[in-house]
Amino acid sequence: MAKKVLIIDDDFDLVEAMRITLEAAGFDVIDAQDGEKGLEKIRAEAPDLVLLDVMMTSMDEGFHVAYKIRSDATIKDTPIVMLTAVGNQTGFQFDPGKDADFLPVDAFLEKPVNPKKLVDVVRENIKV
Amino acid sequence: MTLFPDTPAFSTASMLRRVQWLIRLRWFAVVGLFAGAALMKIIELGPADSIFWMGIAGGILVLLNVVYRVVPAMRVQFGMSPLVTLLNIQMVMDLLVLTFLVYITGSEESPLSFFYVFHIILASIIFPGGFSYLYSLLGIALYSGLLALEHSIYLDHICFFHEIHLAGDIRVVIAIWFIFVITMIVSAYLAQNVTERHRRVRAKLEITNRKLQEVNETKTTFFRYASHEMKAPIATIQSTLLVVETVLGEAVDERVKDMIRRAIGRTSEVIEMLKDLADLTYGNLQEQQEFENLDLQLLLKELVIEAQPNADRKAQTLVMKSSDQTFLYDGDVIALKKIFSNLISNAIRYTQEGGTIKIKLKQINSHFQVTVTDNGPGIPESEQVNIFKEFYRTPSARKQISEGTGLGLAIVMRMVELHDGSLQIKSREGQGSKFKVILPIEENL
Secondary structure, eight states: OOOEEEEEOSOHHHHHHHHHHHHHTTOEEEEESSHHHHHHHHHHHOOSEEEEESOSSSTTHHHHHHHHHHHOTTTTTOOEEEEEOOTTSSSOOOOHHHHTTTSOOSEEEESSOOHHHHHHHHHHHSOO | OOSSOSSGGGOHHHHHHHHHHHHHHHHHHHHHHHHHHHHHHHTTOSOHHHHHHHHHHHHHHHHHHHHHHHHHHHOSSOOHHHHHHHHHHHHHHHHHHHHHHHHHTTGGGOGGGGHHHHHHHHHHHHSOTTHHHHHHHHHHHHHHHHHHHHTSSSSOOOOSSTTOOTTTOHHHHHHHHHHHHHHHHHHHHHHHHHHHHHHHHHHHHHHHHHHHHHHHHHHHHHHHHHHHHHHHHHHHHHHHHHHHHHHHOSSSOHHHHHHHHHHHHHHHHHHHHHHHHHHHTTTOSGGGOOEEEEEHHHHHHHHHHHHHHHHHHTTOEEEEEEOSSOOEEEEEHHHHHHHHHHHHHHHHHHSOTTOEEEEEEEEETTEEEEEEEEOSSOOOHHHHTTTTSTTOOOHHHHHHOSOOOSOHHHHHHHHHHHTTOEEEEEEOTTSOEEEEEEEEOOOOO
16 A cells, blocks of 8 residues: 655645655655644544644744654654755754754755655655 | 044034134133133232233133134135134134233233143044144143243243232132132033033944944845745745656657756756855844854864865865864854855865865964965956955856855855954965955953
Protein backbone atom coordinates (compact mmCIF):
# COMPACT_ATOMS: atom_id res chain seq x y z
CA MET A 1 0.00 0.00 0.00
CA ALA A 2 1.20 3.48 -0.83
CA LYS A 3 2.64 5.57 1.99
CA LYS A 4 0.55 8.53 3.04
CA VAL A 5 2.04 12.02 3.35
CA LEU A 6 0.21 14.88 5.02
CA ILE A 7 1.15 18.40 3.92
CA ILE A 8 0.25 21.12 6.42
CA ASP A 9 0.70 24.43 4.60
CA ASP A 10 -1.56 27.38 3.87
CA ASP A 11 -0.02 28.06 0.46
CA PHE A 12 -2.31 26.20 -1.93
CA ASP A 13 0.02 26.44 -4.93
CA LEU A 14 2.94 25.07 -3.01
CA VAL A 15 0.77 22.22 -1.72
CA GLU A 16 -0.21 21.42 -5.31
CA ALA A 17 3.39 21.46 -6.51
CA MET A 18 4.42 19.07 -3.77
CA ARG A 19 1.36 16.91 -4.30
CA ILE A 20 2.16 16.44 -7.99
CA THR A 21 5.77 15.57 -7.20
CA LEU A 22 4.95 13.17 -4.38
CA GLU A 23 2.10 11.46 -6.24
CA ALA A 24 4.40 10.95 -9.21
CA ALA A 25 6.81 9.29 -6.80
CA GLY A 26 4.07 6.92 -5.62
CA PHE A 27 2.86 8.53 -2.41
CA ASP A 28 -0.68 9.26 -1.32
CA VAL A 29 -1.01 12.92 -0.43
CA ILE A 30 -3.50 14.61 1.86
CA ASP A 31 -3.34 18.21 3.04
CA ALA A 32 -4.46 20.68 5.70
CA GLN A 33 -4.44 24.47 5.63
CA ASP A 34 -3.54 25.17 9.24
CA GLY A 35 -2.15 23.55 12.35
CA GLU A 36 -5.51 22.82 13.96
CA LYS A 37 -6.85 20.96 10.92
CA GLY A 38 -3.48 19.31 10.48
CA LEU A 39 -3.59 17.79 13.94
CA GLU A 40 -7.12 16.52 13.30
CA LYS A 41 -6.00 14.84 10.09
CA ILE A 42 -3.00 13.24 11.74
CA ARG A 43 -5.27 11.71 14.37
CA ALA A 44 -7.92 10.65 11.87
CA GLU A 45 -5.78 9.41 9.01
CA ALA A 46 -2.47 8.43 10.64
CA PRO A 47 -0.16 9.62 7.81
CA ASP A 48 3.27 8.03 7.47
CA LEU A 49 4.95 11.43 7.38
CA VAL A 50 4.03 15.07 7.91
CA LEU A 51 5.38 17.98 5.86
CA LEU A 52 4.89 20.93 8.12
CA ASP A 53 5.19 24.63 7.24
CA VAL A 54 6.70 26.84 9.93
CA MET A 55 4.89 30.05 9.17
CA MET A 56 1.18 29.92 8.73
CA THR A 57 -1.22 32.07 10.71
CA SER A 58 1.62 33.02 13.06
CA MET A 59 5.39 33.18 12.66
CA ASP A 60 5.97 29.99 14.56
CA GLU A 61 2.73 28.01 14.27
CA GLY A 62 4.67 25.07 12.83
CA PHE A 63 6.78 24.79 15.98
CA HIS A 64 3.69 24.57 18.17
CA VAL A 65 2.13 21.95 15.93
CA ALA A 66 5.35 19.91 16.09
CA TYR A 67 5.34 20.05 19.90
CA LYS A 68 1.69 19.00 20.00
CA ILE A 69 2.39 16.03 17.76
CA ARG A 70 5.29 14.93 19.95
CA SER A 71 3.31 15.26 23.14
CA ASP A 72 0.36 13.19 21.94
CA ALA A 73 1.11 9.53 22.69
CA THR A 74 -0.94 8.15 19.80
CA ILE A 75 0.78 10.18 17.07
CA LYS A 76 4.13 11.08 18.58
CA ASP A 77 6.12 8.76 16.34
CA THR A 78 4.97 10.41 13.11
CA PRO A 79 8.04 11.67 11.22
CA ILE A 80 7.98 15.42 10.70
CA VAL A 81 9.75 17.31 7.92
CA MET A 82 9.63 21.02 8.56
CA LEU A 83 9.32 23.41 5.63
CA THR A 84 11.09 26.68 6.21
CA ALA A 85 11.34 29.85 4.25
CA VAL A 86 12.61 31.50 7.38
CA GLY A 87 16.30 31.07 6.73
CA ASN A 88 17.74 34.51 6.67
CA GLN A 89 14.56 36.37 7.26
CA THR A 90 14.12 36.34 10.96
CA GLY A 91 17.67 35.59 11.85
CA PHE A 92 16.82 32.00 12.73
CA GLN A 93 19.12 29.60 11.03
CA PHE A 94 18.43 25.96 11.26
CA ASP A 95 20.85 23.20 11.64
CA PRO A 96 18.91 19.92 11.72
CA GLY A 97 21.72 18.13 13.47
CA LYS A 98 22.04 20.61 16.28
CA ASP A 99 18.54 22.00 16.47
CA ALA A 100 16.78 18.64 16.48
CA ASP A 101 17.53 18.54 20.21
CA PHE A 102 15.15 21.33 20.96
CA LEU A 103 12.98 21.23 17.85
CA PRO A 104 11.20 17.90 17.72
CA VAL A 105 11.39 17.39 13.98
CA ASP A 106 13.25 14.87 11.82
CA ALA A 107 14.40 17.07 8.97
CA PHE A 108 14.20 20.52 7.46
CA LEU A 109 13.42 21.39 3.89
CA GLU A 110 13.91 24.87 2.63
CA LYS A 111 11.57 26.67 0.26
CA PRO A 112 11.70 26.89 -2.72
CA VAL A 113 11.23 23.14 -2.73
CA ASN A 114 13.34 21.17 -5.13
CA PRO A 115 11.23 18.19 -6.36
CA LYS A 116 14.06 15.69 -6.31
CA LYS A 117 15.15 16.77 -2.88
CA LEU A 118 11.58 16.61 -1.64
CA VAL A 119 11.20 13.02 -2.70
CA ASP A 120 14.61 12.13 -1.24
CA VAL A 121 13.88 13.69 2.11
CA VAL A 122 10.43 12.11 2.34
CA ARG A 123 11.82 8.66 1.44
CA GLU A 124 14.64 9.04 3.94
CA ASN A 125 12.44 9.96 6.83
CA ILE A 126 9.41 7.79 6.28
CA LYS A 127 9.40 4.81 8.61
CA VAL A 128 9.18 1.57 6.76
CA MET B 1 40.48 77.78 7.40
CA THR B 2 37.36 79.84 7.82
CA LEU B 3 36.96 81.58 11.12
CA PHE B 4 33.22 81.52 10.73
CA PRO B 5 32.14 78.14 9.48
CA ASP B 6 28.85 78.17 7.65
CA THR B 7 27.05 76.07 10.21
CA PRO B 8 23.68 76.83 11.78
CA ALA B 9 25.55 78.09 14.86
CA PHE B 10 27.28 80.76 12.75
CA SER B 11 24.72 81.56 10.10
CA THR B 12 23.98 85.15 9.15
CA ALA B 13 20.65 84.96 10.95
CA SER B 14 22.19 83.77 14.18
CA MET B 15 24.98 86.38 13.94
CA LEU B 16 22.33 89.07 13.49
CA ARG B 17 20.56 87.76 16.60
CA ARG B 18 23.85 88.08 18.45
CA VAL B 19 24.27 91.68 17.33
CA GLN B 20 20.83 92.46 18.67
CA TRP B 21 21.49 90.61 21.89
CA LEU B 22 24.71 92.55 22.43
CA ILE B 23 22.85 95.84 21.85
CA ARG B 24 20.20 94.83 24.37
CA LEU B 25 22.86 93.97 26.95
CA ARG B 26 24.52 97.32 26.35
CA TRP B 27 21.28 99.13 27.23
CA PHE B 28 21.39 97.41 30.60
CA ALA B 29 25.04 98.43 30.98
CA VAL B 30 24.08 102.03 30.21
CA VAL B 31 21.31 101.95 32.82
CA GLY B 32 23.76 100.43 35.32
CA LEU B 33 26.35 103.08 34.52
CA PHE B 34 23.93 105.99 35.01
CA ALA B 35 22.61 104.37 38.18
CA GLY B 36 26.19 104.00 39.43
CA ALA B 37 27.03 107.62 38.62
CA ALA B 38 23.86 108.80 40.36
CA LEU B 39 24.66 106.65 43.38
CA MET B 40 28.18 108.11 43.57
CA LYS B 41 26.72 111.61 43.41
CA ILE B 42 24.18 110.87 46.16
CA ILE B 43 26.71 109.40 48.55
CA GLU B 44 29.26 112.05 47.50
CA LEU B 45 31.96 109.56 46.67
CA GLY B 46 34.69 110.15 44.14
CA PRO B 47 35.88 113.30 42.38
CA ALA B 48 33.19 115.34 40.62
CA ASP B 49 35.17 115.09 37.34
CA SER B 50 34.99 111.31 37.43
CA ILE B 51 31.25 111.34 37.95
CA PHE B 52 30.95 113.76 35.03
CA TRP B 53 33.07 111.55 32.78
CA MET B 54 31.04 108.53 33.82
CA GLY B 55 28.01 110.35 32.46
CA ILE B 56 29.89 111.15 29.25
CA ALA B 57 30.89 107.49 28.86
CA GLY B 58 27.25 106.52 29.31
CA GLY B 59 26.30 109.04 26.63
CA ILE B 60 28.90 107.60 24.24
CA LEU B 61 27.48 104.11 24.81
CA VAL B 62 23.96 105.37 24.06
CA LEU B 63 25.19 106.96 20.85
CA LEU B 64 27.12 103.85 19.80
CA ASN B 65 24.14 101.65 20.51
CA VAL B 66 21.91 103.78 18.32
CA VAL B 67 24.48 103.56 15.50
CA TYR B 68 24.80 99.78 15.94
CA ARG B 69 21.04 99.49 15.79
CA VAL B 70 20.66 101.63 12.67
CA VAL B 71 23.55 100.33 10.55
CA PRO B 72 22.27 96.77 9.91
CA ALA B 73 18.71 98.07 9.49
CA MET B 74 19.87 100.42 6.68
CA ARG B 75 20.81 97.54 4.46
CA VAL B 76 18.28 94.82 3.86
CA GLN B 77 20.86 92.29 2.81
CA PHE B 78 23.55 92.25 5.42
CA GLY B 79 26.30 89.81 4.65
CA MET B 80 28.32 87.70 7.00
CA SER B 81 31.58 89.65 6.96
CA PRO B 82 30.07 93.11 7.73
CA LEU B 83 28.20 91.47 10.58
CA VAL B 84 31.38 89.99 11.96
CA THR B 85 33.12 93.35 11.58
CA LEU B 86 30.25 95.07 13.37
CA LEU B 87 30.41 92.58 16.23
CA ASN B 88 34.17 93.05 16.53
CA ILE B 89 33.85 96.83 16.49
CA GLN B 90 31.29 96.60 19.27
CA MET B 91 33.49 94.37 21.37
CA VAL B 92 36.57 96.57 20.92
CA MET B 93 34.64 99.80 21.58
CA ASP B 94 33.10 98.29 24.72
CA LEU B 95 36.53 97.30 26.02
CA LEU B 96 37.87 100.81 25.29
CA VAL B 97 34.95 102.46 27.10
CA LEU B 98 35.41 100.05 30.01
CA THR B 99 39.12 100.86 30.21
CA PHE B 100 38.21 104.54 30.26
CA LEU B 101 35.73 103.89 33.09
CA VAL B 102 38.33 101.92 35.01
CA TYR B 103 40.75 104.83 34.56
CA ILE B 104 38.36 107.50 35.86
CA THR B 105 37.37 105.35 38.81
CA GLY B 106 40.92 104.90 40.02
CA SER B 107 42.54 102.24 37.79
CA GLU B 108 44.00 99.63 40.16
CA GLU B 109 41.69 100.94 42.89
CA SER B 110 38.64 100.39 40.70
CA PRO B 111 36.52 97.30 41.20
CA LEU B 112 35.18 97.87 37.68
CA SER B 113 38.09 95.80 36.36
CA PHE B 114 35.91 92.75 37.19
CA PHE B 115 33.85 93.70 34.18
CA TYR B 116 36.62 92.69 31.78
CA VAL B 117 35.68 89.12 32.66
CA PHE B 118 32.15 89.60 31.34
CA HIS B 119 33.45 90.77 28.02
CA ILE B 120 35.61 87.69 27.66
CA ILE B 121 32.59 85.47 28.39
CA LEU B 122 30.56 87.46 25.89
CA ALA B 123 33.27 87.04 23.27
CA SER B 124 33.28 83.28 23.82
CA ILE B 125 29.50 83.15 23.40
CA ILE B 126 29.46 85.29 20.29
CA PHE B 127 32.54 84.18 18.40
CA PRO B 128 33.87 80.77 17.49
CA GLY B 129 37.15 79.19 18.49
CA GLY B 130 40.01 81.34 19.65
CA PHE B 131 38.27 84.73 19.68
CA SER B 132 37.80 84.71 23.43
CA TYR B 133 41.56 84.33 23.81
CA LEU B 134 42.16 87.24 21.47
CA TYR B 135 39.77 89.36 23.50
CA SER B 136 41.32 88.34 26.78
CA LEU B 137 44.67 89.38 25.29
CA LEU B 138 43.15 92.71 24.31
CA GLY B 139 41.71 93.14 27.82
CA ILE B 140 45.10 92.36 29.36
CA ALA B 141 46.80 94.78 26.98
CA LEU B 142 44.37 97.61 27.74
CA TYR B 143 44.52 97.15 31.50
CA SER B 144 48.32 96.75 31.54
CA GLY B 145 48.67 99.74 29.22
CA LEU B 146 46.56 101.82 31.55
CA LEU B 147 48.63 100.86 34.57
CA ALA B 148 51.89 101.42 32.68
CA LEU B 149 50.77 104.84 31.45
CA GLU B 150 49.82 105.90 34.94
CA HIS B 151 53.24 105.03 36.21
CA SER B 152 54.81 107.04 33.43
CA ILE B 153 54.72 110.76 32.99
CA TYR B 154 51.90 110.68 30.42
CA LEU B 155 48.90 109.96 32.59
CA ASP B 156 47.99 111.01 36.09
CA HIS B 157 46.43 108.60 38.50
CA ILE B 158 42.95 109.56 39.54
CA CYS B 159 42.59 108.95 43.19
CA PHE B 160 38.96 107.91 43.33
CA PHE B 161 38.76 107.03 47.00
CA HIS B 162 41.31 109.72 48.02
CA GLU B 163 42.73 108.85 51.33
CA ILE B 164 39.57 107.29 52.54
CA HIS B 165 40.07 104.30 54.76
CA LEU B 166 38.47 101.59 52.67
CA ALA B 167 36.51 99.62 55.27
CA GLY B 168 35.90 102.54 57.55
CA ASP B 169 33.86 104.63 55.15
CA ILE B 170 30.32 103.52 54.55
CA ARG B 171 30.30 105.19 51.08
CA VAL B 172 33.15 103.02 49.86
CA VAL B 173 31.42 99.99 51.27
CA ILE B 174 28.25 100.93 49.36
CA ALA B 175 30.17 101.53 46.11
CA ILE B 176 32.00 98.22 46.29
CA TRP B 177 28.82 96.46 47.39
CA PHE B 178 27.07 97.91 44.32
CA ILE B 179 29.77 96.59 41.97
CA PHE B 180 29.64 93.24 43.76
CA VAL B 181 25.88 92.97 43.25
CA ILE B 182 26.19 93.79 39.56
CA THR B 183 29.02 91.29 39.16
CA MET B 184 26.91 88.56 40.76
CA ILE B 185 23.84 89.27 38.64
CA VAL B 186 25.73 89.55 35.37
CA SER B 187 27.72 86.36 36.11
CA ALA B 188 24.50 84.49 36.81
CA TYR B 189 22.93 85.82 33.63
CA LEU B 190 25.88 84.99 31.39
CA ALA B 191 26.47 81.53 32.84
CA GLN B 192 22.77 80.80 32.53
CA ASN B 193 22.80 82.01 28.95
CA VAL B 194 25.70 79.75 27.98
CA THR B 195 24.32 76.62 29.61
CA GLU B 196 20.78 77.28 28.39
CA ARG B 197 22.08 77.61 24.84
CA HIS B 198 24.05 74.42 25.26
CA ARG B 199 21.01 72.57 26.61
CA ARG B 200 18.80 73.81 23.82
CA VAL B 201 21.25 72.62 21.21
CA ARG B 202 21.57 69.26 22.90
CA ALA B 203 17.82 68.83 23.16
CA LYS B 204 17.50 69.64 19.46
CA LEU B 205 20.19 67.12 18.60
CA GLU B 206 18.49 64.48 20.69
CA ILE B 207 15.19 65.07 18.95
CA THR B 208 16.82 64.91 15.53
CA ASN B 209 18.68 61.79 16.50
CA ARG B 210 15.49 60.12 17.68
CA LYS B 211 13.74 61.06 14.46
CA LEU B 212 16.57 59.62 12.40
CA GLN B 213 16.41 56.42 14.41
CA GLU B 214 12.69 56.20 13.82
CA VAL B 215 13.18 56.67 10.09
CA ASN B 216 15.83 53.99 10.10
CA GLU B 217 13.58 51.64 12.04
CA THR B 218 10.74 52.23 9.62
CA LYS B 219 13.05 51.44 6.74
CA THR B 220 14.29 48.31 8.47
CA THR B 221 10.80 47.12 9.27
CA PHE B 222 9.75 47.78 5.73
CA PHE B 223 12.68 45.78 4.35
CA ARG B 224 11.94 42.92 6.69
CA TYR B 225 8.27 42.68 5.90
CA ALA B 226 8.64 43.41 2.22
CA SER B 227 11.36 40.83 1.76
CA HIS B 228 9.46 38.27 3.77
CA GLU B 229 6.15 38.89 2.08
CA MET B 230 7.74 38.70 -1.36
CA LYS B 231 9.94 35.73 -0.72
CA ALA B 232 7.07 33.37 0.08
CA PRO B 233 5.19 33.73 -3.22
CA ILE B 234 8.40 33.70 -5.24
CA ALA B 235 9.55 30.55 -3.45
CA THR B 236 6.21 29.01 -4.40
CA ILE B 237 6.57 30.15 -8.01
CA GLN B 238 9.99 28.56 -8.17
CA SER B 239 8.76 25.37 -6.50
CA THR B 240 5.99 25.20 -9.10
CA LEU B 241 8.40 25.83 -11.98
CA LEU B 242 10.70 23.11 -10.70
CA VAL B 243 7.80 20.68 -10.72
CA VAL B 244 6.85 21.74 -14.25
CA GLU B 245 10.45 21.30 -15.38
CA THR B 246 10.58 17.82 -13.87
CA VAL B 247 7.20 16.73 -15.18
CA LEU B 248 7.80 17.99 -18.74
CA GLY B 249 10.68 15.58 -19.12
CA GLU B 250 12.61 15.03 -22.32
CA ALA B 251 9.75 15.03 -24.79
CA VAL B 252 9.25 18.76 -24.78
CA ASP B 253 10.66 21.39 -27.16
CA GLU B 254 14.17 22.43 -26.10
CA ARG B 255 13.13 26.12 -26.27
CA VAL B 256 10.35 25.54 -23.75
CA LYS B 257 12.77 23.80 -21.40
CA ASP B 258 15.19 26.71 -21.79
CA MET B 259 12.46 29.16 -21.06
CA ILE B 260 11.55 27.41 -17.85
CA ARG B 261 15.17 27.12 -16.83
CA ARG B 262 15.63 30.86 -17.33
CA ALA B 263 12.46 31.56 -15.37
CA ILE B 264 13.82 29.43 -12.52
CA GLY B 265 17.09 31.34 -12.74
CA ARG B 266 15.25 34.62 -12.47
CA THR B 267 13.27 33.57 -9.43
CA SER B 268 16.57 32.51 -7.87
CA GLU B 269 17.98 35.99 -8.48
CA VAL B 270 14.98 37.61 -6.82
CA ILE B 271 15.19 35.24 -3.88
CA GLU B 272 18.89 36.08 -3.47
CA MET B 273 18.06 39.77 -3.56
CA LEU B 274 15.36 39.35 -0.93
CA LYS B 275 17.66 37.32 1.28
CA ASP B 276 20.27 40.06 1.01
CA LEU B 277 17.71 42.72 1.83
CA ALA B 278 16.70 40.76 4.90
CA ASP B 279 20.38 40.48 5.83
CA LEU B 280 20.76 44.23 5.66
CA THR B 281 18.20 44.54 8.43
CA TYR B 282 19.85 41.87 10.52
CA GLY B 283 20.80 42.95 13.99
CA ASN B 284 18.56 45.99 13.97
CA LEU B 285 16.34 44.35 16.47
CA GLN B 286 17.84 43.80 19.85
CA GLU B 287 16.58 40.27 20.26
CA GLN B 288 18.43 39.15 17.16
CA GLN B 289 21.85 40.04 18.44
CA GLU B 290 23.44 37.04 19.98
CA PHE B 291 26.98 37.73 20.93
CA GLU B 292 28.90 34.72 22.07
CA ASN B 293 32.47 33.86 22.74
CA LEU B 294 33.90 32.20 19.66
CA ASP B 295 37.15 31.26 17.99
CA LEU B 296 37.62 33.64 15.09
CA GLN B 297 40.38 31.51 13.61
CA LEU B 298 38.16 28.42 13.56
CA LEU B 299 35.30 30.37 12.01
CA LEU B 300 37.56 31.64 9.22
CA LYS B 301 39.03 28.18 8.61
CA GLU B 302 35.54 26.75 8.17
CA LEU B 303 34.64 29.46 5.70
CA VAL B 304 37.84 28.85 3.75
CA ILE B 305 37.05 25.14 3.56
CA GLU B 306 33.53 25.94 2.36
CA ALA B 307 34.85 28.32 -0.31
CA GLN B 308 37.58 25.95 -1.49
CA PRO B 309 35.49 24.15 -4.16
CA ASN B 310 34.61 27.50 -5.77
CA ALA B 311 38.25 28.54 -5.82
CA ASP B 312 39.26 25.15 -7.22
CA ARG B 313 36.79 25.57 -10.06
CA LYS B 314 38.75 28.66 -11.12
CA ALA B 315 42.12 27.08 -10.35
CA GLN B 316 42.72 29.76 -7.75
CA THR B 317 44.95 29.49 -4.73
CA LEU B 318 43.09 30.14 -1.51
CA VAL B 319 45.31 30.42 1.56
CA MET B 320 44.77 31.40 5.13
CA LYS B 321 47.44 32.62 7.50
CA SER B 322 47.23 33.58 11.11
CA SER B 323 49.68 34.28 13.85
CA ASP B 324 50.28 31.60 16.45
CA GLN B 325 47.81 32.56 19.17
CA THR B 326 44.19 32.13 20.16
CA PHE B 327 41.58 34.42 18.68
CA LEU B 328 38.74 34.30 21.16
CA TYR B 329 36.23 36.96 20.28
CA ASP B 330 32.77 38.01 21.45
CA GLY B 331 30.69 38.25 18.34
CA ASP B 332 27.60 37.24 16.45
CA VAL B 333 28.38 34.04 14.55
CA ILE B 334 25.85 34.60 11.79
CA ALA B 335 26.98 38.17 11.19
CA LEU B 336 30.68 37.30 11.24
CA LYS B 337 30.14 34.45 8.79
CA LYS B 338 28.28 36.85 6.50
CA ILE B 339 31.14 39.34 6.64
CA PHE B 340 33.88 36.93 5.70
CA SER B 341 31.96 34.65 3.36
CA ASN B 342 30.91 37.73 1.40
CA LEU B 343 34.46 39.07 1.19
CA ILE B 344 35.90 35.67 0.27
CA SER B 345 33.26 34.87 -2.34
CA ASN B 346 33.64 38.35 -3.84
CA ALA B 347 37.39 37.80 -4.12
CA ILE B 348 36.86 34.43 -5.80
CA ARG B 349 34.23 35.79 -8.16
CA TYR B 350 36.10 38.79 -9.40
CA THR B 351 39.62 37.37 -9.48
CA GLN B 352 40.75 35.79 -12.72
CA GLU B 353 41.40 32.08 -13.11
CA GLY B 354 44.65 30.99 -11.49
CA GLY B 355 44.64 33.99 -9.15
CA THR B 356 45.51 34.02 -5.49
CA ILE B 357 43.32 34.92 -2.52
CA LYS B 358 44.94 35.35 0.87
CA ILE B 359 43.15 35.57 4.18
CA LYS B 360 45.15 36.85 7.10
CA LEU B 361 44.20 37.02 10.73
CA LYS B 362 46.21 38.80 13.38
CA GLN B 363 45.91 40.75 16.58
CA ILE B 364 47.03 44.36 16.70
CA ASN B 365 46.85 45.82 20.21
CA SER B 366 43.22 45.68 21.25
CA HIS B 367 41.70 44.55 17.99
CA PHE B 368 41.66 41.63 15.62
CA GLN B 369 42.38 42.34 12.01
CA VAL B 370 41.26 40.17 9.13
CA THR B 371 42.45 40.97 5.63
CA VAL B 372 41.18 39.40 2.44
CA THR B 373 43.62 40.12 -0.34
CA ASP B 374 43.38 39.13 -3.99
CA ASN B 375 45.48 39.76 -7.07
CA GLY B 376 42.45 40.37 -9.23
CA PRO B 377 41.60 43.36 -11.42
CA GLY B 378 41.38 45.81 -8.52
CA ILE B 379 38.85 48.56 -8.02
CA PRO B 380 39.46 52.01 -9.50
CA GLU B 381 39.83 54.69 -6.85
CA SER B 382 36.83 56.58 -8.17
CA GLU B 383 34.64 53.55 -7.51
CA GLN B 384 35.87 52.84 -4.01
CA VAL B 385 33.50 55.24 -2.28
CA ASN B 386 30.53 53.72 -4.10
CA ILE B 387 31.06 50.02 -3.58
CA PHE B 388 29.61 50.04 -0.07
CA LYS B 389 26.41 51.67 -1.24
CA GLU B 390 23.31 49.55 -1.39
CA PHE B 391 22.63 48.11 -4.86
CA TYR B 392 25.79 49.59 -6.34
CA ARG B 393 27.87 47.45 -8.65
CA THR B 394 30.89 48.75 -10.50
CA PRO B 395 30.55 48.84 -14.28
CA SER B 396 33.35 46.31 -14.65
CA ALA B 397 31.72 44.00 -12.10
CA ARG B 398 28.49 44.18 -14.07
CA LYS B 399 30.30 43.39 -17.27
CA GLN B 400 32.26 40.55 -15.73
CA ILE B 401 29.49 38.81 -13.82
CA SER B 402 25.87 39.47 -14.63
CA GLU B 403 24.29 38.18 -11.45
CA GLY B 404 24.82 39.81 -8.10
CA THR B 405 22.59 42.02 -6.05
CA GLY B 406 25.00 44.81 -5.26
CA LEU B 407 24.15 44.38 -1.62
CA GLY B 408 27.04 42.18 -0.53
CA LEU B 409 29.42 44.89 0.66
CA ALA B 410 26.58 46.92 2.16
CA ILE B 411 25.75 43.83 4.21
CA VAL B 412 29.41 43.41 5.17
CA MET B 413 29.51 47.04 6.29
CA ARG B 414 26.33 46.62 8.30
CA MET B 415 27.60 43.51 10.06
CA VAL B 416 30.98 45.08 10.79
CA GLU B 417 29.20 48.05 12.34
CA LEU B 418 27.21 45.63 14.45
CA HIS B 419 30.53 44.71 16.04
CA ASP B 420 31.67 48.34 16.37
CA GLY B 421 34.38 47.49 13.89
CA SER B 422 35.58 49.18 10.74
CA LEU B 423 36.14 48.19 7.17
CA GLN B 424 38.87 49.52 4.91
CA ILE B 425 39.71 48.92 1.33
CA LYS B 426 43.01 49.28 -0.43
CA SER B 427 42.97 48.71 -4.13
CA ARG B 428 44.53 49.87 -7.35
CA GLU B 429 43.36 49.13 -10.79
CA GLY B 430 45.22 46.10 -12.09
CA GLN B 431 46.92 45.45 -8.77
CA GLY B 432 44.34 43.54 -6.78
CA SER B 433 42.26 44.50 -3.79
CA LYS B 434 42.67 44.25 -0.06
CA PHE B 435 39.73 44.41 2.33
CA LYS B 436 40.61 44.94 5.93
CA VAL B 437 38.14 44.22 8.72
CA ILE B 438 39.02 45.57 12.14
CA LEU B 439 37.16 44.14 15.09
CA PRO B 440 37.79 45.73 18.48
CA ILE B 441 38.18 43.21 21.26
CA GLU B 442 35.85 44.05 24.07
CA GLU B 443 37.66 44.16 27.32
CA ASN B 444 36.13 42.24 30.16
CA LEU B 445 36.17 44.69 32.99
